[in-house]
Amino acid sequence: MIYSFGAKNYFSFKDGFQVSLEFNSKVPKNISNSRKVSPILGIKGANASGKTHILKALKFISSFIVSSFKDDIDEEISIKGFFNSTKPTEFYIDFDTNGVRYTYELSVTTKEVIREALYKKISRKTPLLERKKNTITYRVAELESLDLITLKSNSSIIDTALQYSIKNISDDFKAIHSYFTQTRGNTSALGLVDDATIYDYKKVSEYYFKSPKSFELMKKIIFNSDLGIKDILIHKTKDSNGDTSYFPVFHHDNNITELDSNWLTYWEESDGTTALFRRMYQYWSTLESGGILLMDEFDTNYHPALLPQILDLFMNTETNPKNAQFLFTSHNLEIMDFLGKYRTYLVAKEDGESYCYRLDEIPGDIIRNDRPISGLYRDGKLGGVPKI
Template identity: 45%
Template sequence: MILNFGARNFFSFKEGFDISFELGTKCPAEISRGKGVSNILCVKGANGSGKTNILKAINFISNFVTHSFDNKTDSYLQFDPYFTSSSDSDFYVTFSLGQVIYRYEATLTETEIKREALFRKSKRETKIIERIIDTVVFTTKEYAELTKIKMRKNVSLFSMAAQYEIESTKNIYNSFKKIISNVSYTGLQAQTHELEFINEFFYHNDEVFNFTKDIIKKFDPSINDIYMAKSTDEEGKAIYRPWFVFKFDDQEDILSLNLQSSGTKSLYRQLGNYKAVLSIGGLLVLDEFDINLHPHILPHLLEIFLDEQTNPFNAQLIFTTHNTEILDFLGKHRTYLVNKNNTESYCYRLDEIPSDILRNDRTIIPAYNQGKIGGVPNL
């Protein structure tokens, strides 16, 4: 599980930010459900406040650790510092594997890696790997193979190690591969997968398709069933198309995906990623989580991550939304607000606000709408 992550000198965050899934001791039992780490986290803020940049950070770190070997030797790393800043940028992620806690740190410029380090904590935190520029300068015995690799200036040591099939770092590498996101360097991706890919994937994966069907049918009871049809084009290429079955007046009709509501189309495209993350105990990163969805649907989608039956591997979800009704469901321990002072973003979790403004037994929405706690446009 991800415990916390942060970045400094990253897009609109000059001084940096810290996002924590860890719940404090004062978190009510109905929120924590007996856990010290939350499975869901919301990031809210006005348009242009910088909330998507928070999601970009965890997406960048994940891609950097796992896919940076694919970079050309002279290519830029896919992030921007704060405007024209020439200072280094810092990143970190703290995560748990079983009972062991790891902390990954990286100091980067747009063109090269200045430092990478990994720390491990069981009883106390200990540095186990450190890389400076293109050399691994320190490892514990179990990671000694890394010192033999000539590092590339824009490639993470874990991405390099994966190419050399080094076993000792696979668990760290695989942890970052469990992050699935709909944001990229430029922000929200209209679609994370082409529709043709989704259709074919559903055709060959009944468990994922049934998961998607059950949720869509729950939110639109007029849909009796969904099935995937396979055909071939003139060149013999396989084509997969979903058909939605409706029953009315003792009759039956089928309609294509194109004729479904925007909300149904959105769920059809997204829910495969939900199931993938739930199956591997990963992290789902969703910008504009509520696109085309009715506000009353959102708590039901969040419950999928909160219910141990639907989420047995402790998968997590972090998302942005403009929906305000969700605030009282989330509570102050699972909500971050992002604001901007001129061109610089900053954020805070709502339980950092003095208790006389936000109390556990009071609704958050009035204080938010009145601008008392930030995160709203200054009109």
């Protein structure tokens, strides 16, 4: 699980940001549920305030760790500094996987890695390795196999090491690589990606066909959304080439007596229904395997009453046994009342520079656990609202 992460000189964050999902001793037990880290985090703010950049930073860190190895040593690294600054962009992430806590640090330009470091917390924070440009300046004895590899200026040391398929490569590297491979959603290192292009409805249908439990839970969410849908079936068929494909049909409750008239195909359904059908795949696959789900504009096409139901899936240990985490941006105001001050970040911008803060960092007692937050935000008392 992610404890915290941050970036500096990244898009509109000149002096940087730090986002913490860690609960402190002041967090009420009914919110923490005895967890040390929150499984959900909402990010709010005005349009163009920099909300999406926070998700992009986390996606970049994940992607760089697991999939940055390139054959082309001249291929640029996909980052952007504050107003195209040529100074290095800095990242860090503090996380836990398989019961072991790590800190990963990276300083990088579009041309090269300036510094990369990995720490492991045993009784205290202990350095495992440090790299400056293409030279390993420190490593523990257990990582001596790294001496056999050639570093590339545009690739992470973890992904590079695993590309060499060295037999005695560190178990730490394998665990970290496996963890960040499970980062998914509609956010790329460069921005929002239409989830319809990421998850084809046929692929989603196949997943539901082969995972009856997830299929039943998905149907329950859709039925509770008051879309007029009473049943969903996944059909399995073969095309002229003998290839198997899957597709859904949706049964509606109406006054038409002809049975076939009650069924609609995927393409006949509303955008809201098809979006929910696709995105529930992302939620369930994340909950099943663990990892990180990043959703920009989480509430698009959703009725506000549906949002808490989805968040509950991540908060409930029965539906989230592997401690998956869900980070999202949203324009919905009422969701702040559901999240509360310990799970909500506000992003604001002044003179072109973004900054962010968790609501419990606001001094004083303006925000109380037993009172709604949305009204305070709407009245501009918390910041992070558009100037209209």
